[in-house]
Structures are given as C-alpha cells and as structure tokens.
Amino acid sequence: MTTIDREKLKKLQEREAKRFVAEHPRSAELYKRAQQSLLGGVSDELDEEVGRRISGFVTKSEKARTSLAPTEKSTWICASATPAR
Amino acid sequence: MDLCLGDTGAMTGHSPEIVAEAVAKRVKQGITLMLPTEDGAFVGEDLKRRFGLPYWQFTLTATDANRFSIRIAREITQRPKILVFHYCYHGTVDETFATVENGVVGPRRGNIGPPVNPAETTRVVEFNDLNAL
Numbered sequence: 659m660t661t662i663d664r665e666k667l668k669k670l671q672e673r674e675a676k677r678f679v680a681e682h683p684r685s686a687e688l689y690k691r692a693q694q695s696l697l698g699g700v701s702d703e704l705d706e707e708v709g710r711r712i713s714g715f716v717t718k719s720e721k722a723r724t725s726l727a728p729t730e731k732s733t734w735i736c737a738s739a740t741p742a743r
Numbered sequence: 744m745d746l747c748l749g750d751t752g753a754m755t756g757h758s759p760e761i762v763a764e765a766v767a768k769r770v771k772q773g774i775t776l777m778l779p780t781e782d783g784a785f786v787g788e789d790l791k792r793r794f795g796l797p798y799w800q801f802t803l804t805a806t807d808a809n810r811f812s813i814r815i816a817r818e819i820t821q822r823p824k825i826l827v828f829h830y831c832y833h834g835t836v837d838e839t840f841a842t843v844e845n846g847v848v849g850p851r852r853g854n855i856g857p858p859v860n861p862a863e864t865t866r867v868v869e870f871n872d873l874n875a876l
Contacts (some may be wrong), residue, residue, distance in 0.1 A: 692784040697798045716773070
C-alpha cells in the first residue's frame with residue numbers, strides 16, 4: 659500500500675502557502691486582519707481548518723469560478739456545497 | 744399581524760428594504776460559504792466594535808450557532824452537561840430535545856433518533872423555577 663509522505667506534503671503546503679501570499683497579497687492582508695475579530699481569521703473555523711495555512715478571501719463567485727482578493731482572474735478553488743452542484 | 748415573530752423577524756421586522764437590497768446586491772456577487780469574503784472581515788470588526796466581544800464566527804442557522812456556543816461553553820467550563828428550560832426550542836441541537844416530567848429528564852416528544860438519552864447530556868428545569876435552576 660502506498661503511504662503518504664507527510665514530510666514532503668508539509669513542505670509542499672508551506673511552499674504553496676508562500677506562493678499564495680505572493681500572488682494574493684490582499685487576501686493575506688485580510689487573513690491577518692481578520693484574526694483580530696474572527697475565530698481563526700475565517701468565517702467558519704471548523705469548516706476551514708483542514709490543511710489550512712492561510713485562507714483566500716472571496717471577492718466574487720459566479721458559476722464554477724471564484725475570484726480571490728485582489729486578483730480579478732477567475733480561479734477554480736473549491737466550489738462548496740450548493741455551487742458544487 | 745405576525746404574532747409569531749421568530750428569530751430575525753423579531754429583531755428587525757420582515758425584509759427591511761435596506762437589508763433586502765443589500766442581500767440582492769450580494770447574491771449577484773455570488774454566495775460562497777466555505778471561504779471568507781472581504782465583507783466578512785469588515786463585519787467581524789464591526790460586530791466587535793458594536794458588542795465588545797473579541798471574536799466572532801458566522802453560521803447559517805440558529806441551530807448551528809447554538810452548536811458552536813455549546814462547544815465553546817463546554818471547552819471553557821469543562822462541564823459536560825448543558826441546562827435548558829422545559830420545552831424551550833433551540834433548533835435541532837440533540838442535547839436540547841429534552842424535557843422534564845415528574846422530575847425525570849428524558850427525550851422530548853417527537854425527538855426522533857436521539858444519539859443517546861438526553862438525560863446523559865442535559866439538565867432541564869421549569870421556566871421561573873429559581874430553586875431548580
């Protein structure tokens with residue numbers, strides 16, 4: 659049985675978190691700011707806890723696309739619950 | 744006349760125009776509930792300013808809010824049981840579907856499929872019974 663290399667996964671998560679901050683500075687800023695007023699810096703702490711290093715902040719969602727602050731570039735992120743259908 | 748002003752309607756009346764307009768505007772921007780929004784960060788700060796409580800969490804229903812509140816209360820108090828008033832309604836939180844009959848706590852009528860007997864999780868008192876409370 660193939661096992662998950664947790665160390666490698668951790669490094670990849672850290673790398674992606676850094677890249678996310680570089681590409682979405684506004685989301686990174688909001689995430690830091692929101693930690694002063696929202697539990698965990700997000701709307702629903704339990705929902706967003708899995709694997710989280712940082713959270714994107716949504717500016718607009720339409721059909722299967724979600725835009726994160728500050729970019730207007732549409733990105734497939736996680737069509738949650740109803741939008742997934 | 745609505746004689747059953749439940750939840751939000753009791754606080755603001757039904758569909759105040761300013762809220763209806765804001766909701767309609769937001770719906771056109773998409774509704775996503777897994778990731779926070781920029782507006783969410785502002786609202787957290789404004790709730791903190793208005794009510795003086797340091798941290799906030801958003802839920803979609805009162806049931807969900809009650810579940811979060813009970814979990815936080817248990818964590819802070821380290822007490823396993825909660826207390827409810829006889830026949831009060833707190834959404835579909837399992838622990839709250841408990842009543843007291845002749846001093847014995849048990850499942851409320853219509854409580855379908857409780858995970859455990861609510862007597863294990865809940866104490867129930869009659870409203871205004873200060874001694875029991």
